[in-house]
Amino acid sequence: xxxxxxxxxxxxxxxxxxxxxxxxxxxxxxxxxxxxxxxxxxxxxxxxxxxxxxxxxxxxxxxxxxxxxxxxxxxxxxxxxxxxxxxxxxxxxxxxxxxxxxxxxxxxxxxxxxxxxxxxxxxxxxxxxxxxxxxxxxxxxxxxxxxxxxxxxxxxxxxxxxxxxxxxxxxxxxxxxxxxxxxxxxxxxxxxxxxxxxxxxxxxxxxxxxxxxxxxxxxxxxxxxxxxxxxxxxxxxxxxxxxxxxxxxxxxxxxxxxxxxxxxxxxxxxxxxxxxxxxxxxxxxxxxxxxxxxxxxxxxxxxxxxxxxxxxxxxxxxxxxxxxxxxxxxxxxxxxxxxxxxxxxxxxxxxxxxxxxxxxxxxxxxxxxxxxxxxxxxxxxxxxxxxxxxxxxx
Numbered sequence: 001x002x003x004x005x006x007x008x009x010x011x012x013x014x015x016x017x018x019x020x021x022x023x024x025x026x027x028x029x030x031x032x033x034x035x036x037x038x039x040x041x042x043x044x045x046x047x048x049x050x051x052x053x054x055x056x057x058x059x060x061x062x063x064x065x066x067x068x069x070x071x072x073x074x075x076x077x078x079x080x081x082x083x084x085x086x087x088x089x090x091x092x093x094x095x096x097x098x099x100x101x102x103x104x105x106x107x108x109x110x111x112x113x114x115x116x117x118x119x120x121x122x123x124x125x126x127x128x129x130x131x132x133x134x135x136x137x138x139x140x141x142x143x144x145x146x147x148x149x150x151x152x153x154x155x156x157x158x159x160x161x162x163x164x165x166x167x168x169x170x171x172x173x174x175x176x177x178x179x180x181x182x183x184x185x186x187x188x189x190x191x192x193x194x195x196x197x198x199x200x201x202x203x204x205x206x207x208x209x210x211x212x213x214x215x216x217x218x219x220x221x222x223x224x225x226x227x228x229x230x231x232x233x234x235x236x237x238x239x240x241x242x243x244x245x246x247x248x249x250x251x252x253x254x255x256x257x258x259x260x261x262x263x264x265x266x267x268x269x270x271x272x273x274x275x276x277x278x279x280x281x282x283x284x285x286x287x288x289x290x291x292x293x294x295x296x297x298x299x300x301x302x303x304x305x306x307x308x309x310x311x312x313x314x315x316x317x318x319x320x321x322x323x324x325x326x327x328x329x330x331x332x333x334x335x336x337x338x339x340x341x342x343x344x345x346x347x348x349x350x351x352x353x354x355x356x357x358x359x360x361x362x363x364x365x366x367x368x369x370x371x372x373x374x375x376x377x378x379x380x381x382x383x384x385x386x387x388x389x390x391x392x393x394x
Contacts, residue, residue: 007187010180010183010184011125011184012136013180014177014180014181014184015118015121015122015133015136015137016136016137016140017173017176017177017180018078018082018114018118018137018177018181019118019136019137019138019140019141019144020140020141020143020144020173021082021085021111021114021144021170021173021174021177022111022114022115022118022141022144022145023111023141023142023144023145023148024144024145024147024148024170024173025054025085025088025089025107025111025148025167025170026051026054026107026108026111026145027145027146027148027149028148028149028151028152028166028167028170029050029051029152029167030051030149030152031149031152031153032152032153032156032163032166032167033047033050033051035156035162035163036050036100036163039095039163040095040096040097040100042097046097049101049104050100050101050104052351053101053104053105053108054104054105054107054108054111055108055228055347055350055351056105056108056347056351057105057107057108057109057111057112058108058111058112058115058343058344058347058350059344059345059347059348059351060109060112060344061108061109061112061113062112062115062116062339062340062341062343062344062347063340063341063344064340065077065112065113065116065117065336065339065340066116066333066336066337066339066340068080068113069117069120069333069336070333074117074120074121074124074332074336075121075181075184075185076185077113077117078113078114078117078118078121078181079178079181079182079185080113081109081110081111081112081113081114081117082110082114082174082177082178082181083110083178084106084107084109084110084113085106085107085110085111085114085174086110086171086174086175086178087103087106087110088103088104088105088106088107088108088109088110089103089107089167089168089170089171089174090103090168090171091103091106092104092164092167092168093164093165093168095164112343115339115343116336116339116340116343117336117339118137119134119322119325119326119335119336119339120332120333120335120336120339121332122134122137122326123325123326123329123331123332123335123336124331124332124335127326130267130271130323130326130327131267131268131270131271131272131323131327132267132268132271134267134319134322134323134326135263135264135265135266135267135268135319136264138263138264138267138318138319138322139260139263139264139319142256142259142260142263142315142318143260145256146253146256146257148170149253150253152166155169207337207338207341207394208341210394212328212387212388212392212393212394213338213341213342213394215384215387215388216321216324216325216328216338216342216384216388217341217342217345217346218345218380218384219280219317219321219324219381219384219385219387219388220321220322220324220342220343220345220346221342221345221346221348221349221350222349222377222380222381222384223314223317223318223321223346223381224346224347224349224350224353225349225350225352225353225377226287226314226317226353226374226377226378226381227314227318227350228350228351228353228354229353229354229356229357229374230255230310230314230374231252231255231256232353232354232357232358233354233357233358233361233370234248234251234252234255234307234310235248235249235251235252236248236367237294237367237370237371238251238303240367241297241298241303242298243303251303251307254307254311255307255310255311255314256311256315257311258307258308258311258312258315259311259312259313259314259315259316259318260315261312261315262283262286262311262312262313262315262316262319263315263316263318263319264319266279266283266315266316266319266320266323267319267320267322267323270320270323270327270389271323271327274391275389275390275391276320276323276324276327276385276388276389277385277386277389277390278389279320279389280317280320280382280385280386280388280389281382281385281386283312283313283316283317283320283385284313284317284378284379284381284382284385285313285382286309286310286312286313286316287309287310287313287314287317287378287381288313288375288378288379288382289306289309290305290306290307290308290309290310290311290312290313291306291310291371291374291375291378292306292375293305293306293309294306294307294310294371295367295368295371295372295375313378317381317385320385321342321346321385324388324389325338325339325342328388328392328393328394329393329394330393334394338394356373357370357373357374358370360373
C-alpha cells in the first residue's frame with residue numbers, strides 16, 4: 001500500500017512539474033523583447049518571431065504526436081518533449097540570431113508534445129478524476145505563465161542576470177522534470193497501457209470525420225482566438241480609453257491572474273455533471289458580458305468589472321476545453337489523438353486571431369469593430385461549447 005501511495009504521489013508531482021514548464025519558456029520572452037532587439041539588432045517584425053514561432057510549432061507538431069505515442073508510449077513521448085524543451089532553452093544562451101530562432105522553434109515543438117501527451121496520461125492514470133487533475137495542471141500552467149512574465153525584468157535587470165541567463169533559468173525545472181519522469185519510466189507499463197486488445201481500440205474512428213471532435217476542436221480554437229487576441233491587444237484598447245501604458249500592463253496581468261480560480265474550479269464543477277452544456281454557456285457568457293462592458297465604458301470601475309469577467313471567462317473556457325479531451329473519450333489513446341487534433345486546430349486560431357483583430361483596427365482606425373468581433377467570437381465559442389458539452393463519446 002505504501003509503495004502504491006508513494007508512486008501515486010510521485011506521479012502527481014510529475015504531472016505538476018510538467019505543467020509548470022508548459023508556458024514560462026514563452027511568456028518570459030515578451031518583457032525582455034526590447035533587450036533582445038537591442039543586443040542582436042533585430043527589427044520588430046523579426047523579433048515578433050520569438051513569440052509567434054512557438055505557436056506555429058504547436059500547430060505543426062500537435063497532429064504528429066499521437067503517432068509517436070503509438071510507436072513508444074505516453075511517458076517516453078513526454079520525456080522526448082522535455083528533452084527538446086531543455087535543448088531549445090539552452091540554445092538561447094548563444095547570443096546569435098540563428099540559434100535563438102531555431103531554439104525557439106524547438107521549444108515550441110517540445111511544448112507541443114507535452115500539450116498533447118499530458119491529457120492522455122491523465123486519462124490513463126486518473127480516468128475517474130480527470131476533471132480534478134485537469135484543474136491541477138491548467139492552474140499550475142497558468143500560474144507559472146504569469147510568474148514568468150513578472151519575473152523576467154527583475155531577474156534580468158534587478159539581479160543583473162541579463163536576458164540570456166534569465167531565459168535559460170527556466171531550463172532548471174525542465175531538467176528536474178526529466179529526472180522525475182526518467183524515474184517514472186521504470187513504471188512505464190502501468191503509466192501508458194495501450195490496450196491494443198481492448199474492444200474500444202478495435203473500432204477505429206477518424207477524428208477528422210467526427211462531428212463531436214470538430215465541435216471540441218472549434219471550441220478550443222475559438223477560445224484560443226479570444227485569449228491570444230486579448231493578451232495581445234487589451235493594453236492598447238485600455239490605453240485608447242485613457243489608461244496609462246503602465247496601468248494597462250498591470251490590468252493585463254490582473255486579467256490573467258483573476259482567471260486562475262475559474263481555471264481550477266470549472267473542470268471540477270463540470271465533472272459533476274453528465275452534460276457540461278450549461279457550464280459552457282455560463283462561462284462563455286462571462287467573456288461576452290466583459291467585452292460588451294469594455295466596448296461601452298471609459299469608467300474605471302466598469303473597466304475593472306469587464307476585465308474580471310473577461311479573465312474569468314477566458315480562464316474557465318480554457319480548462320473546460322481541455323477537460324473535454326478526457327470527458328468525451330473512453331481511453332487514453334483516443335484522448336491523445338483528440339488532443340493532437342484539437343490543439344493543432346486551436347493554435348492555428350491562436351496564431352491568426354491577433355493578426356485579424358489588428359487588421360480590423362488598421363482598417364477602421366478604432367477599437368469598436370475589433371471588440372464587436374470578439375463579442376461575435378464569444379457567441380460562437382458558447383455555441384460550440386454547448387454542442388461539445390452534450391453527454392456523448394467519440
